[in-house]
Amino acid sequence: MNDHSPPEGMSAQSPRRVLSPHLQVYRLPLNAWISLLHRITGLLWCLGLLGATGLLWVVAAGQGWPAAQAALGSPWGRVASILAIYALWFHWASGLRHLLFDFGFGFAAPVVRVGAWAVPWVALLGTGLLWSWMG
Amino acid sequence: MDGVNGGEDVGARLAPSRAAVSHWLGQRLSAALLLVLVPWLMFSLGSAGGMELDDLRQWIGRPSHALGLALFFLAAWYHAALGLEVVVQDYVRPESLSAVLVLGVRLAAVVGAVAAVGAVIWIVAGMQ
Amino acid sequence: MVQFRLPREARPVTGREHAAPERAARPRRFVVYRFDPDTGGPPRLDTFVLDLDDCGPMVLDALLKIKNEMDATLSFRRSCREGICGSCAMNINGRNTLACTRRIDAYPGEIRVLPLPHRPVIRDLITDLSQFYRQYAVVEPWLQERTPPPPDRERLQRPADRARLVGLEECILCACCSTSCPSYWWNEARFLGPAALLAAYRWIEDSRDEATAQRLDALDDAYRLYRCHTIMNCTEACPKGLDPARAIAGVKRLLALRKL
Incomplete structure (x- = not known):
């Protein structure tokens, strides 16, 4: 499209300007927090994927599996596993919500809020289901 | 005044890149695959930590399982690379550094995907 | 990297306090962002205490009252006062909205009025758009x-x-x-x-x-x-x-x- 040169004028005259406060003052709606957590859980699972690929190599090589098992079964390993599973379910649920948005569903403001609110609970439900499944 | 408006609006002057829709589509298609594969894997291998090595290899060695696992790692590494790319482009400046990082991310994802699929093939081959 | 923090010279400091009038029946605190490009100082957050019994119902009414009766230097854009011109867009209690269509009593306590976020401030609540x-x-x-x-x-x-x-x-x-x-x-x-x-x-x-x-x-x-x-x-x-x-x-x- 065409290139529109900026209207000159006001901006050139002012001697001094400052940036107005943004992240510091904005009261982020729930959607924005869910979006931020979607990003954080996604970044965490980039590491998780690295770990999973490493474990697969351990299984393929047939060496070091007992050590990996011990690490996963240790108290810290268990805590990390549960958090990772929760993060994965969170990213899954939030991602599902985004896919629905992409198809044009769920945009009316009340639905948006209910959907945002549901994400952490769906993630909790998924984690709980998995927990009971594994016994 | 300088710095406040950050380099003026380059976006208004640069021509559109014309490839962005593929990136977006790839992200959604891999997401749709993972929507199914991730729960399947979690319920199948969630308790892998307690399994004996041979049982685990037996499970992975089944053709359908091996195929699913390979598909998962391919989709996941692809999805991770696209996602990381978006994050890098959002936050990293200058843009030259951001471009280098994006290249690095892609390279790392290819290495990761090849390693994962290689390991699956290795396990399947070991079963014969 | 993108700057998540405000540059030092852009961080607001506590400013003046304009007390409520004598015998104010319903005092309400308004904290308003001030920036004067002609002086060297940082932006300020000035406090104005108004009597709501003597003020129109909308946040814009409060800003007009401040400008008319307490501090004539307060600068902001406004025109139609009925939500169709879009001039009085600002950040009120952390959310962007129009000052003219927001009722004061929709907010429980102190009302914080800042310019639209992440814009160069020309003066007070006026940003460069x-x-x-x-x-x-x-x-x-x-x-x-x-x-x-x-x-x-x-x-x-x-x-x-x-x-x-x-x-x-x-x-x-x-x-x-x-x-x-x-x-x-x-x-x-x-x-x-x-x-x-x-x-x-x-x-x-x-x-x-x-x-x-x-x-x-x-x-x-x-x-x-x-x-x-x-x-x-x-x-x-x-x-x-x-x-x-x-x-x-x-x-x-x-x-x-x-x-x-």
């Missing part, structure tokens, strides 16, 4: 046609086609949405922002417009369009109840369908 307007111009917000119009009448549109523009064409360009968007904060130089993209979709959806393909071409860009991550601050902020996030999703969907 010229970049915002340039981005609007980039989407070429006018009817574009190839075929000549009928000689004997105007270009007609069926009611069903006109109905598709409802929720898109009511935008007043107040900038509440774009300046509420974190993606716009970090990438405002290249991301067009929700307001301009809503306008783009308004013309893409117009049955009379014949430049749809070119419009889509111009938006197929990692920064112009795809910095939108459906955070939906825009929809939450819009004082006209429009849904820029849905419009942007519409553009993305059309681009994807065209690709497939």
